[in-house]
Amino acid sequence: MDRSKWFILIAGLCIGAIAAILVKLGNPLNMGFCIACFERDIAGALGLHRAGVVQYVRPEIIGLVLGAMLTAMFAGEFKTRGGSSTLVRFIMGVFMMIGALVFLGCPLRDVLRMAGGDYNAVVGFLGFIAGVGSGVFFLRRGFNLGRAEYSHSNVGGLLMPLFFAFLLFLLLKGTVFNPEAGGPLFFSKEGPGSMAAPLAISLAAGLIVGLLAQRTRLCLSGGIRDFILIRENYLLLGFIGIFLGALILNIVFGFFKPGFAEQPIAHTMHIWNFLGLYLVGLTATLLGGCPLRQLILTGEGDTDAAAVVVGMIVGAAFCHNFLLAASGAGVPTYGQIACVLGIVIIGWIGWSHREA
Amino acid sequence: MEKIDVRGLSCPMPVIKTKKAMDQGAKDLLVVGTSQVSKENVMKLAGSQGYRVELTVDGKNEWEMKLNKQ
Numbered sequence: 001m002d003r004s005k006w007f008i009l010i011a012g013l014c015i016g017a018i019a020a021i022l023v024k025l026g027n028p029l030n031m032g033f034c035i036a037c038f039e040r041d042i043a044g045a046l047g048l049h050r051a052g053v054v055q056y057v058r059p060e061i062i063g064l065v066l067g068a069m070l071t072a073m074f075a076g077e078f079k080t081r082g083g084s085s086t087l088v089r090f091i092m093g094v095f096m097m098i099g100a101l102v103f104l105g106c107p108l109r110d111v112l113r114m115a116g117g118d119y120n121a122v123v124g125f126l127g128f129i130a131g132v133g134s135g136v137f138f139l140r141r142g143f144n145l146g147r148a149e150y151s152h153s154n155v156g157g158l159l160m161p162l163f164f165a166f167l168l169f170l171l172l173k174g175t176v177f178n179p180e181a182g183g184p185l186f187f188s189k190e191g192p193g194s195m196a197a198p199l200a201i202s203l204a205a206g207l208i209v210g211l212l213a214q215r216t217r218l219c220l221s222g223g224i225r226d227f228i229l230i231r232e233n234y235l236l237l238g239f240i241g242i243f244l245g246a247l248i249l250n251i252v253f254g255f256f257k258p259g260f261a262e263q264p265i266a267h268t269m270h271i272w273n274f275l276g277l278y279l280v281g282l283t284a285t286l287l288g289g290c291p292l293r294q295l296i297l298t299g300e301g302d303t304d305a306a307a308v309v310v311g312m313i314v315g316a317a318f319c320h321n322f323l324l325a326a327s328g329a330g331v332p333t334y335g336q337i338a339c340v341l342g343i344v345i346i347g348w349i350g351w352s353h354r355e356a
Numbered sequence: 357m358e359k360i361d362v363r364g365l366s367c368p369m370p371v372i373k374t375k376k377a378m379d380q381g382a383k384d385l386l387v388v389g390t391s392q393v394s395k396e397n398v399m400k401l402a403g404s405q406g407y408r409v410e411l412t413v414d415g416k417n418e419w420e421m422k423l424n425k426q
Contacts, residue, residue: 076416077392084366139372147364150390150417217393225368230375230401288366304366 005237011212012241018205019112019242020249022060025197029255029264030116032246033060033209034109035291036100037265039309040316040325041193042167047184048313049320053191055183057171059199061295062164063206064213068299069161071214080157082303085145088349089304092283093311094318095342096291099279101316101325102272102339103127104265106291107220107284110277111239113266115246117258120266120273127274131281132224138350139229143286145353148304157301160309171199192265210299219293221284265328272331272339279342286350357422358382362389362398370394371401374423378405385423388413395419 019032031037037054044055072078100106103124105113110128113121151157170185177184188194196202212218216238223235250256260268267273284290287308289297294312297305319325324335331339358377362370370389377385378401385407387398395414402409402423413420 075392079417081364084364139368144369145366148366149364217396219367222367229368230371230404232400232404234400288368 005234008216008218008234008238009241011216011218012238013245015209015212015218016112016115016242016245016247017249018209020246020253020255022197022202022205023255024253025201026195027197027202028192028195030113030118031105031109031192031265032112034105034112035061035295036097036106036312036316037104037109037192039097039291039312040101040319043313043316044193044320045183045185045187047181047186048317050186051320051325052186052193053188054193054320055186055188056193056196057167057185058196059168059171059203060206060209062168063203063208064210064292064295065161065164065299067207067210068214068296071211072300075215078154078157078301080151080154080301080303081148082151082156082307084148084304085353086304086307088145089287090307090311092287092346092349093294093308094315095346096280096283096287096308097312097315098319098324098335098338098342099276099283100291101276101319102331102335103276103280104267104326107277107280108242108290108292111220111242112246113263115243116250116263117256118263118266119258119260120263120268120270123270124273124277127276127278128221128281129224130274131278131283132221132285133228134278134347135221135282135285135350136225136228138286142355143350143353144355145286148302154301156303160298160303160306168203210296213292213296214299218296219289221281221290222293224281225285267326267328267330269330272326272336275339275343276326276331279339279346282343282350283346286346357384357386359386359388362387362394363418364390365394367393368397371397374398374401375405378407383425386420387423388418388420390417390419395421
């Protein structure tokens with residue numbers, strides 16, 4: 001195995017271990033990191049949705065974007081670019097979030113859930129593989145969202161990192177804009193949103209993982225995609241590293257509880273666990289990266305990826321305002337409809353964007 | 357020599373376009389692109405398919421390489 005493969009495997013091990021440590025220090029179980037859940041919590045903290053149990057400005061997300069930005073700047077890779085079907089990507093971000101909240105987690109949390117012994121996550125993982133496989137079908141058929149262009153100004157790429165830095169400022173300052181309403185910023189008093197590792201540690205964890213993910217190009221959908229497409233296992237090694245790192249520390253900390261029933265922040269509706277991550281896998285493959293990768297690209301100045309991130313935050317608000325999001329009790333009817341509709345619409349986007 | 361333009365394309369389009377040309381039997385390819393990630397990925401693909409890589413332009417925001425197979 002060459003050096004780069006060792007590096008991504010070790011980076012994965014570190015990320016998995018950091019995730020387990022974050023749980024130990026207060027994050028919800030099997031949720032050391034979850035890009036979808038944490039963006040949803042941020043949407044809640046801003047008051048874009050009013051689900052009281054999932055509202056917090058997660059410092060991990062801020063750290064990921066800023067860590068990736070600083071690393072990209074040092075490596076000379078920070079460059080503002082965009083213009084590749086930006087609105088289409090935004091809409092795809094909305095549906096990627098719907099899929100994630102039907103399953104209850106992004107692909108990263110899926111790995112962490114499997115490492116915690118949650119068998120429902122294995123069902124989700126099968127759906128994810130099927131989704132990525134369907135995405136590869138469209139890619140082979142000639143799917144293309146078009147070229148991005150470099151901008152003559154770097155300001156565009158700084159806007160999202162600055163937005164997240166501003167969120168950190170508000171978080172530290174503790175501003176309450178509308179005291180009568182109790183926020184924003186809103187903070188959960190109970191439920192997953194109230195469970196969090198100390199701010200400084202969460203932020204540091206985000207910065208470190210942002211650095212590692214930027215350097216290794218870590219991408220969970222990419223790992224499976226490259227294996228199907230060209231039998232390349234580089235990104236897959238990162239995936240395996242995360243699983244092993246989290247698994248070992250979960251066992252050490254006593255978090256590992258195998259089974260289907262009564263898993264933390266999970267439901268047992270197999271078909272929706274499968275289809276939720278199917279939608280995420282399909283969408284992520286067409287977008288060129290999983291939710292984590294979209295955040296890292298945002299930090300590198302990719303404004304198309306930033307549109308996906310904004311789409312995911314808006315999508316999270318839709319999920320809770322329109323009662324699409326799953327809970328431990330299962331997936332509500334509207335969530336089931338939205339998930340199927342999402343698969344149809346993303347399939348249509350995949351089919352129609354065929355290059356001549 | 358066949359020229360493949362992968363400038364501004366996101367993952368994994370550069371690899372797919374290059375591989376398509378390889379699968380059609382091209383022995384000499386000129387690939388131009390922009391991002392560092394796509395450069396790494398195309399080089400990796402070329403290596404795995406037994407192509408010799410000659411990097412003719414290696415800038416921060418632009419690269420160009422010649423791929424050749426005997």
